[in-house]
Amino acid sequence: MAITSANQLELLQTAEAVAREKMIDPGLVIEAMEESLARAAKSRYGAEMDIRVSIDRKNGKATFTRVRTVVAEEELENYQAEFTVEQAKQYMADPEVGQQLIEEVPPVEMGRIAAQSAKQVILQKIREAERDRQFEEFKDRVGSIVNGLVKREEYGNVIVDVGAGEAILRRNEKIGRESYRPNDRIRVYIKDVRREQRGPQIFLSRTAPEFMAELFKMEVPEIYDGIIEIKAVARDPGSRAKIAVISHDGSIDPVGACVGMRGSRVQAVVNELQGEKIDIIPWNDDQPTFLVNALQPAEVSKVVLDEEAGKIEVVVPEEQLSLAIGRRGQNVRLAAQLTGLDIDIMTEADESARRQKEFEARTKLFMDNLDLDEFFAQLLVAEGFTNLEEVAYVEAEELLVIDGVDEATAGELQARARDVLEAQNKAALDAARALGVEDSLIAFEGLTPQMLEALAKDDVKTLEDFATCADWELAGGWTTDNGERIKDDGVLEPFGIELEEAQNMIMTARVSLGWVDIADLEEEIAEEDEAADAEGSEA
Numbered sequence: 001m002a003i004t005s006a007n008q009l010e011l012l013q014t015a016e017a018v019a020r021e022k023m024i025d026p027g028l029v030i031e032a033m034e035e036s037l038a039r040a041a042k043s044r045y046g047a048e049m050d051i052r053v054s055i056d057r058k059n060g061k062a063t064f065t066r067v068r069t070v071v072a073e074e075e076l077e078n079y080q081a082e083f084t085v086e087q088a089k090q091y092m093a094d095p096e097v098g099q100q101l102i103e104e105v106p107p108v109e110m111g112r113i114a115a116q117s118a119k120q121v122i123l124q125k126i127r128e129a130e131r132d133r134q135f136e137e138f139k140d141r142v143g144s145i146v147n148g149l150v151k152r153e154e155y156g157n158v159i160v161d162v163g164a165g166e167a168i169l170r171r172n173e174k175i176g177r178e179s180y181r182p183n184d185r186i187r188v189y190i191k192d193v194r195r196e197q198r199g200p201q202i203f204l205s206r207t208a209p210e211f212m213a214e215l216f217k218m219e220v221p222e223i224y225d226g227i228i229e230i231k232a233v234a235r236d237p238g239s240r241a242k243i244a245v246i247s248h249d250g251s252i253d254p255v256g257a258c259v260g261m262r263g264s265r266v267q268a269v270v271n272e273l274q275g276e277k278i279d280i281i282p283w284n285d286d287q288p289t290f291l292v293n294a295l296q297p298a299e300v301s302k303v304v305l306d307e308e309a310g311k312i313e314v315v316v317p318e319e320q321l322s323l324a325i326g327r328r329g330q331n332v333r334l335a336a337q338l339t340g341l342d343i344d345i346m347t348e349a350d351e352s353a354r355r356q357k358e359f360e361a362r363t364k365l366f367m368d369n370l371d372l373d374e375f376f377a378q379l380l381v382a383e384g385f386t387n388l389e390e391v392a393y394v395e396a397e398e399l400l401v402i403d404g405v406d407e408a409t410a411g412e413l414q415a416r417a418r419d420v421l422e423a424q425n426k427a428a429l430d431a432a433r434a435l436g437v438e439d440s441l442i443a444f445e446g447l448t449p450q451m452l453e454a455l456a457k458d459d460v461k462t463l464e465d466f467a468t469c470a471d472w473e474l475a476g477g478w479t480t481d482n483g484e485r486i487k488d489d490g491v492l493e494p495f496g497i498e499l500e501e502a503q504n505m506i507m508t509a510r511v512s513l514g515w516v517d518i519a520d521l522e523e524e525i526a527e528e529d530e531a532a533d534a535e536g537s538e539a
Contacts, residue, residue: 030055032124037062045105048080068101134165135200138193145214148204150184160186160204167202175206175274176238187272189214206273209233212241215272219265220258222247228254231283234337238274242294242334246283255280279334287339288312294335298324301348311342315351342478342487362386369420370413379403392417425449436461444512446505451495458491467509475502 016026037053041064045051050067070092073084088095148160148167156171158180169188180186188204189211205211213230222228227249235241247254258280259266266278284290288303291312302315316324324345325332336343346354359381366377369388379402385391391399392414399410428449432442435456440463442452460466471477475497476490492502510516 027057030057034062037064041105041107046080048078050081051105062107064105064107066103066105068103070095070097070099070101072097131200135193135195137164138162138190138200138202142190142193143210143214145187145189145211145218148186148188150180150182150186152182153180158186160188162188162202165200165202167204169204169206173203173205173207175276178206178238178274207235207237209235209241212243212269212273212278215269216243216258216265219268220260222252222254222257227252228257229283232338232340234334235276236330236334238276240277240279240330240334241273242279242281242338244281244283244290244294244338255282281338287341291335291339291341291343294338295324295331298331300324302351305341311344312339313344313346313351315346315348318347318349321345321347366391370416376404388417388421392421428453432456438462441466444509446508448495451492451497454491454494460491463509463513467506467513467515469506471499471502471506474506475499 034053034055037055038051041051041053042049045066050069052065052067054063054065055061056063067081069082070085070088071082073086076082076084083101085095085097088099088101091101092099146162148162151159151161151166153159156174158169158174160167160169167188167190169186173191188206189208190202191205191208191210192203194201194203210233212235213233216230217223220228223230223245228245228247230243230245232244233241234243243258245254245258247257257265266280270276270278279296281290281293281296284293288305291303291314292300295314298316298320300314300316300320304313304315314324323331326334332343332345359378362381362385363374363377365388366372366380366385367374370377370391372380380391383398383402385394394414396407396410396414399405399413400407405413425448429442429452432449432452432455435453437452437456438461441447441455441461444463444466447455455461455466460469469491472488472490474490474492476493477488477499479486479488490497490502497505507516511518
């Protein structure tokens with residue numbers, strides 16, 4: 001039966017029924033019908049014509065119209081849908097470019113092929129509407145937990161019915177070797193939702209640290225209410241995890257609240273995570289203290305933090321070493337993930353040996369370069385002197401506190417240290433020039449001869465070369481790859497150049513070369529400061 005001969009209200013009833021079934025807007029179904037009828041009309045009147053169909057939302061009447069647009073004579077391309085100003089004067093008074101002439105045309109009866117084509121258009125539009133609805137529904141649910149029904153397993157990946165569509169739990173997002181059968185109920189974390197050509201793709205996870213955090217939020221009312229906050233989570237899925245919590249109410253113990261009466265709350269999470277052992281740790285803003293907590297159950301003797309490198313050294317008693325490291329390094333690895341620090345664990349004996357080695361190396365440095373006997377060199381090291389620069393340029397009073405050192409001896413020590421440094425600087429500068437370093441780089445303020453030599457060995461020989469460097473190439477940095485922190489060595493890192501200092505040096509070089517306008521730079525800094533002040537006042 002042709003659509004045009006059907007009861008007009010039947011169009012609206014059909015649209016309503018389809019919209020209810022697919023849970024989409026009825027208007028989208030009617031728009032799909034309008035497009036399908038317009039396509040059928042074009043096949044009857046001509047594909048180049050601009051035929052449009054409008055279905056009345058109240059009575060279902062379909063109106064077919066032909067639209068022609070007034071264009072400039074030189075832009076006329078489609079004679080069926082466009083006409084010039086002169087041609088339009090036959091139909092319109094004072095026509096202007098851009099105006100449209102809309103004429104109603106007789107409706108068309110749809111044959112079998114046209115009806116089938118119309119059906120395909122409607123189905124396609126409905127599928128697109130379903131995909132949009134699914135994407136809109138789930139994009140705001142990223143980071144939440146849903147209950148789903150397992151439909152099937154494909155190559156280790158589990159396809160899960162999450163109510164309004166299908167989602168995928170990839171093999172590497174499952175805990176251990178857990179397997180599922182069709183119709184098994186499963187609790188999963190929505191990790192990501194992406195709009196792709198084949199429709200929205202919903203990616204699930206059971207190994208994400210956020211999954212554990214959300215589970216605790218469901219089991220612990222204080223977390224849900226914001227009284228207790230989860231600050232960090234580290235997991236070895238299916239085996240062990242550490243979670244750091246802090247209470248914003250001094251009367252509530254965050255660890256006790258998460259454990260629950262007789263461990264009921266934490267046990268519920270453990271059961272969901274296939275028996276994963278969970279260490280609940282009190283958060284502390286002081287990183288060394290927090291790390292001591294994170295390494296539980298091991299006892300820590302001493303902590304040395306290098307904030308610049310994001311590295312921390314932990315000293316433990318000999319009998320606590322294996323406990324601190326954990327089976328296959330699990331305990332220290334989780335503690336590193338939790339704190340975001342690179343942890344180096346050593347025993348008290350190892351630390352003592354290392355300190356002794358450093359002491360001997362510094363003693364030898366002073367003996368060889370300042371022509372001192374071992375005892376005198378050891379006195380310098382014991383007073384905290386670590387290099388020749390400190391001896392050469394320190395205030396003389398700091399040398400006079402050493403037993404047996406008078407003003408004459410202090411002056412002699414500093415003179416020897418300066419002579420050695422000058423000789424070293426000359427040798428380094430000569431080596432840098434021999435490697436091809438240009439005067440423009442040598443004259444750049446802030447670079448010592450030793451730095452110039454190191455840059456030359458790294459093929460940085462001109463001011464232009466220096467200006468194109470990245471800050472981490474000079475000062476070094478850290479890269480995170482698959483959760484593991486990897487050290488990037490900087491050319492000038494051995495000389496104590498920090499990241500911010502490297503940034504300033506590179507920017508100064510670019511300004512001196514004219515690559516950056518200092519006025520634009522100052523304006524940009526001022527705007528950033530204003531934005532920061534505005535954010536601070538809002539807070």
